[in-house]
Amino acid sequence: MLFILHARKLSQEQKDKEAEQALVAKLQFKLEQNQQKTKPSSIKINSAGKIEIITSDQIVFCKAAGDYVEMPLKNHQQRLFTGSLKELESTLPNTFLRVHRSYLVNVEFIQNLTTTSLKQAKTSAAGFLQLHDAMEVPVSRRIMPTV
Incomplete structure (x- = not known):
């Protein structure tokens, strides 16, 4: 007992x-x-022979694109970071969430989460995050429970 x-x-x-x-x-x-x-923290980006400093609160999400990372900004501009998504993830603050193998999202810009059923799924994504200005980012099945 x-x-x-x-x-x-x-x-x-x-x-x-x-x-x-x-x-x-x-x-x-x-x-x-x-x-x-x-x-906000800042990131140095080399583009066209000049160094540009961008604050992390301007970045909506980051998308891996080969040897580069595409970064759409909240002012409808886009920047390219030379390096891997993993390198960029280590320099960004914890307000950025890895939602897919190829995507990092700034949680400040998340508006809603839409899940897809298995019948609707045309991709491997379990759902999509609706972001600033109707931008959509896929969420992987493996990461969906934490999102």
Whole structure:
């Protein structure tokens, strides 16, 4: 009987610890969002022989395109980053979420999430994120639960 009580107590403590960790993660994400709004990080982009500095709050999403990364901006312009999406992901703040093998999305621009049923799916995407100015980004099946 004592063993059962001890096991229940340990189980409850473990659940409480997981709930606290989830709360800490949410609070940390909110702090990063607020920091991003007050002091956005910047990225240096080499294009046509000149270096351009873009703040991360201007980037709507990033799309891998071979050896480059396409970055549509909120002012309807587009920039190319020379390097991989993984390199760019390491320099961007945590307000950017990997939603697909080829896409990073700035969570500040997400408007809604549309899921697709298996009958509707013409692609491998489990759904689409509707972003700023009707831009759509696919969400992979593997990452959909976290999104």
